[in-house]
Amino acid sequence: MTLSRAIDLLTFRNKQFPVLGLLFFFGLLLPLVADNYILRAFSIFYIYVLLGAGLSIVVIYAGLLDLGYIAFFAVGAYTYALLDQHFCVPFFISVPIGLLNAAIFGLVLGFPTLRVRGDYLALVTLGFGEIIRVLLVNIWGPHGITGIAPPLSLNTVGGAENLYKLFYIITFMTIPLGFLLLSRIERSPLAQAWLAIRDNERAARSCGVNSLHWLLLAFALGTAFAGTAGVIFAGIQRYINPSSFILDESILILSIVVIAGGTSRGRLLVAAGLLCLMPEVLRDFANYRLLLYGVILIIFVIGEEKLKGIKLSRAHNAAGQSSLNMQLQKPGIMPSGLVRHSNDNGWNLKVNHLTVNFNGVAAINDVSFSVELAGRIIGLIGPNGAGKTTLFNCIAGENQQFAGSISFPGMKGRHSPFMSARCGVGRTFQTPQLFESMTAFENIAVSSIAQSDIPIIGSLCGSTRWTSFSNKEKEKINEIVRYLGLTEVSDMKVNSLPLAMQRLIEIGRALALKPRVILLDEIASGLNSSDKNQLTQIIRQLCKQTSVGFLIVEHDMDFIMPLAEEILVIDAGEMIFRGSPSEVKANQGVIDAYLGGTNVIP
Structure with a gap:
């Protein structure tokens, strides 16, 4: 990183220099003109800005409601107090220890609790915060710990009258460092993964994103901020007690994040100022x-x-x-990363005695089949409620509550959606499941995260290679965008696009996985005849030129019959027939299942 680039990041010259740059220089000059009361008020203000920055990682990026965040603040504070009292560990050595300790507590809490979401997660974190407070009261007493050493000795800072300047300088310098870290997070694939999980965790998992892994990382980073703030708080207060870490403080920090309303560092400063400095201004x-x-x-x-x-x-x-005249474009040049060699191995899906029950009702009843999918288009049809989507979800790993077995290259037995994706299984959904806060390009880019081993330290602190997607990765994504004819809408939010383009974005997301097989769930539903023809051309071209296989659930017989070379038919959770489209049309059992009579399927 060049010196000029570092200065740009620290002063936010890129986007917010008129406001944040002036505030930064104001902060540098404040110790020269302010008295101890003002310096202490601003020191506490900066601590809450740091806490708000950490909680914004958890709430804004990862979309998790944490009502016990103050507990990690307490962990950092008590870590320094105990290290100082019992081991005489210096303040500046205690900072990384408190940071690490709080992050470990975050991981310990997150691993069991991140399996729940929403209100349940809020209640669990609320309980954790209260447990920590009660433990502090019972172990170290309601009066806490006193006589904590300041960050530097009185002799070093030139007497007690300079302590508040020291406190101010230490807290003030954490802000550009914390904001620098937030800036790198915002530009990194970490943020893309978190935002994808926040927008639509189901879709993120289908893109190969291990949501538990990424959310634990968000929890650990967010709590590390709180641990750092806690160590600094204990150092400048010189005493701590449980009354500083009550639920009201968690709500105050959450209020700062909510009022800030996003990832803007300037808004975070304004929100913290309203909630922390305004009461002091109105004290008269x-x-x-x-x-x-x-x-x-x-x-x-x-x-x-x-x-x-x-x-x-x-x-x-x-x-x-802008969407009034949007129409699907003809496919472009096939992405180079998807072209398969002629000696490519096969891809066989085996389902053995699969049974799925919902409340005693068999959605899938002892279904067994084996099908070669590499370079083939296979249809899966059946009446409404036949069990087609349930079977799809079992293959994709979304439903793991079944009897029997499912296996395909690289995977045997029960598996999760992100494991299926990493084994080359992409999928779409009946109703498009997109990341609505992202553009079309960013939606497709999420799948490339699963294809890269992202070094966390490099992403946050060092190598610019991991501060954003590399040019090579961007070009691979752009190849998919151009092939699907999405170039004109690649920078548009996906919720503003018509259904046909949303379905193409889902296919693009699957292609970014470099898949062996793509599961299409009623992909033609809601499309007009022109869009269906375009979609048919893309599927056939991908199958022929890349040997990607397709397993397609579909109700539209006019779409699936000319497209598929083999059809599997399910009715009432059982496989009743498989064969070529012409054989399926003529089979009396299939006709009865669909129409209840002797009519012929069109």
Whole structure:
């Protein structure tokens, strides 16, 4: 990283220099003109900015509601207090120890609790925060620990009158460092993975993203911020007690993140200022302080929501106008990374005695088949409720509650969706499952994360190779975009695109996995005849030129019959027939299952 680039990041010259750059230089000059009271107030303010930055990783990026975040702040604070009291460990050595200790606590909490989501996760983290507080009271008492050493001795800083300047400098310098880390996260594949999980965890797992792994990483990084802030807090307070780590503090930090409303560091500073500095500014109005404080917050939040509504309305209107004439384009040049050699091995899917029950009802009943999929298009049809999607979900790893076995190259037995994806199985969904906060290009790029071993340290602290997708990776994604005719919409948010393009983006996401087989779940549903013809051309071309196989669930007989070379027919959870399209059309059992009579399937 060049010196000029580092300065740009630290002063946010790229996007927010007029505001954040001036605030940065104001912060440098403040110790020269402010008294100890103001310096202490700003020191506490910076600690809460750091806490808000850490919680934003968990809440904004990963989409997890953590109501016990203050517990990790306590872990950092008590880590330094105990190290100082019992082992005389210096402050600056205690900082990385407190950081690591809080991150370990985050992993220990996250591993069992991240299997739940939403309100349940909020309740679990809330309980964890209260458990930590009660433990602190019972082990070290309600009065906590006193006599903690300051970061530097009085002799070193030139006397007690300079301590508050020291406290200020230490807390102030954590902000550009913390914001630098947030900036690198924002530009890295880490953020892409977290945002994908936040938007649609089901789709992220189908792209090869191990959601538990990535969410644990978010938890660990977020709690590391809290641990660092805790060590600094203990050093400048010089005493700590459990009353500093109550639920109200968790709610305060969460409020900072909510008011900030995103990843903007400038907004984080404003939110923390409103909640931490404003009470000090209004202290002279003691009788009306809380009233004025509440009114200011209400005005800010309501105004912000109205502004968001205006922006969203304008975005939807613009998207609506631009999508009126959108049509699918003819396929472009086949992506070079997808071309297979002539000696490519086969890909055989084996399903043995598969049985799936939902509340005692058999959705799949003792189904067995073996089918070669490499370079072939296989259809899977059946009436509504026959069990087609249930079978798909078992193959893709979404449903692991079954009897029997499923195996394919690289995988035997039960498996998760991200494991299937990494074995070369891509898929689409009945209703498109996209990452709505991302563009078409970014949606497809998520699958490339699973194909790369991302070194976390390099991504956050060092190598620019991992601060964003490399040019080579971007070009591979652009090849897929061009092939599918999505170039004109690659930078548009996917929720503004028509259904046909959304389905193509799902196919593009599957192609970015470099798949051996793609499972298409009612891909033609809702499309007009022109779009279906375009889709048919893409599927046939991929199958012929890349030997990618397709297993297609479909109700549209006019679409699947000319396309597939073999059809599997399921009815009431049982395999009733398999054969060529012409044989399926003539089979009386299939006709009865579909139409209940002697009519012929078109």
